Amino acid sequence: MKQKITIKTIAKELGVSTSTVSKALKDSHEISKDTKDKIQAYANLYNYKPNSLALQLRTQKTKVIGVILPKIVHHFFSTVIMGIEEVANKKGYNIMVCFSNESYKKEVETLKVLSNGSVDGLIVSIANETLKNKDFKHFLDLVSEEIPLVLFDRVVDEILCDKVVVDDVGAGYKASKHLLDNGRKKIALITTPKHVNVGTLRRQGYEKALIESYIKTDTNLIIEIEEDLDIKKQIEKVFEQDIDGVFAVNEIYAANAMRIAKEKGLKVPDDISIIGFTDGLISEYSSPSITTIAQHGFTMGQQAVELLIERIENETDTFKPKKIVISSDLKLRESTKSSS
Amino acid sequence: MKQKITIKTIAKELGVSTSTVSKALKDSHEISKDTKDKIQAYANLYNYKPNSLALQLRTQKTKVIGVILPKIVHHFFSTVIMGIEEVANKKGYNIMVCFSNESYKKEVETLKVLSNGSVDGLIVSIANETLKNKDFKHFLDLVSEEIPLVLFDRVVDEILCDKVVVDDVGAGYKASKHLLDNGRKKIALITTPKHVNVGTLRRQGYEKALIESYIKTDTNLIIEIEEDLDIKKQIEKVFEQDIDGVFAVNEIYAANAMRIAKEKGLKVPDDISIIGFTDGLISEYSSPSITTIAQHGFTMGQQAVELLIERIENETDTFKPKKIVISSDLKLRESTKSSS
DNA sequence: AAAATTCACGAAATCGGTTTCGTGTTGACA
């Protein structure tokens, strides 16, 4: 890289001190107009840009927010990033993005790297493996170092920090209730393993809705998907039973369910209703289009970053973690159109 | 944030100089074993982490790569990011991600912010608006400052730097040839406005394939989509004509075409074949699934970072821009299954 | 026993800025 022009260069060239240059560039009243003009002209001519590292070292602020996501090729997470970036930028922050790839080890490493002062705070959604392990030491360390931290979507109670989540129980309830209202009785639930708490919460909503309709939960209709195995094959199993509705906790599961239904000769939504989660492009463009629960990832990102910046800039000694719950909406599409 | 422990703190507490501490922590031979043990024990106990800003200021290296994308809620770009992050991390770099949102102004601002020393180099895919304006001054400035820069996918010849692109002409040819081989004669092309060069290049491939089959290009069959307007309505127009094949330059256009075909009562692939671009989830999960040209975003990301890091770490005075062309593959699916 | 090494550590410069505190010069005022 080309040798950058510094304040020192300017000072030497113009025969003044570095303090004068610094002040002149900030239009300080201490410096005479003549000198200011001269210095500013020189700086412009040579396209002087203050070295941000020097500033950061002095102020101990990087104006950077670290974001750690389990993955990115995923409609929900990429939407969240958009929300984060938008607000962060508006407030003068940049974002450093890392991915845990659902791996505990990578999450620990990334957290360590980012917490050495490269960022002012962190926004994280916990990796699957970490949730499974239930080992949150790396997060607890972060909290005890008092590095501002906001968790979103995949959060746990053990970590004392600000959180942004969707109303998963309510969303699960809404989705299931919608199917019940459509006259469906034998509703399959395609969910995640229990350690993924969002899945568990959505299941609670599902069970609540069933109970309200005096339907007994049939564990044969509930299937927990192992992501490492063939997803479609796992979902096919639940179709061996007599079902008339499917509630899938994400859009990939929903799309797979739809495909299987078609292969089995079932008509959607006439013979079977399908509802998904995460309002992504698959749901929108599949045919029939899939009714989903919209998670409002964009809003989540915005809220998370606002919480974080609030925490960064207003260092209150009284630490009371906040939890923001984003309500979710039913996005009605063809896959649950009541035939009546 | 909690007061961080510095080398100075350790020095004072242990009654030695900061240089001794620094050397002891790096296990220098200059320091006696006793002193080293004492200092290292203290550092571990209080969880000392060197301030990365101080290091960066000293070495003038941030070990951060800036990435500017037009958008992120998009299969191709999120895949590229994955590729970038993977290689960058492996080589000890982190990535700072920004979005231009296809806006010229935001691109200029972002470029300015990132080029003040916060990153060692940049990977960029140019915003649509910038391509339209043909105003690349901000990039030329970057180049003249000799800040390492790699452009990918949306690149222009005016900017002298390393580039990674897909073989767009070849890909367009492959896609069109595939339709022709399927016996299609009246193939519509759904592309972007001319200023988006990838669209133009793919069109060249399309025209080349037609010419080879002695088919005259019919401009009525070519439609350039304005993203600001209703996409579906624009595509519907081309369906007013008698067509038996559609080549869409991205998967959203392809998905829309499929939907319209169905609405018109056309059977895919019996009555009409459809082929898209970008091997995303929509193509995979729509029904029938859509044949596409796979762009290998992951590979592009990897290659781009490797070029960039090479440029960052081996400052050669002889600057010869490299251009890597990634070949694309046809991913055969149901939407072009030949009925024969 | 004197000279030469080795050892173990500290002082100070450096990276590129900001900021506090002085200080010499000028002008105004009594």
Added chain:
DNA sequence: TGTCAACACGAAACCGATTTCGTGAATTTT
């Protein structure tokens, strides 16, 4: 003419590390 304030600028400390060079003491060599 002496005093005092305003003005315009510089010296130096500071942020948190690294690194070069120097130095006193201990040890080895001759």
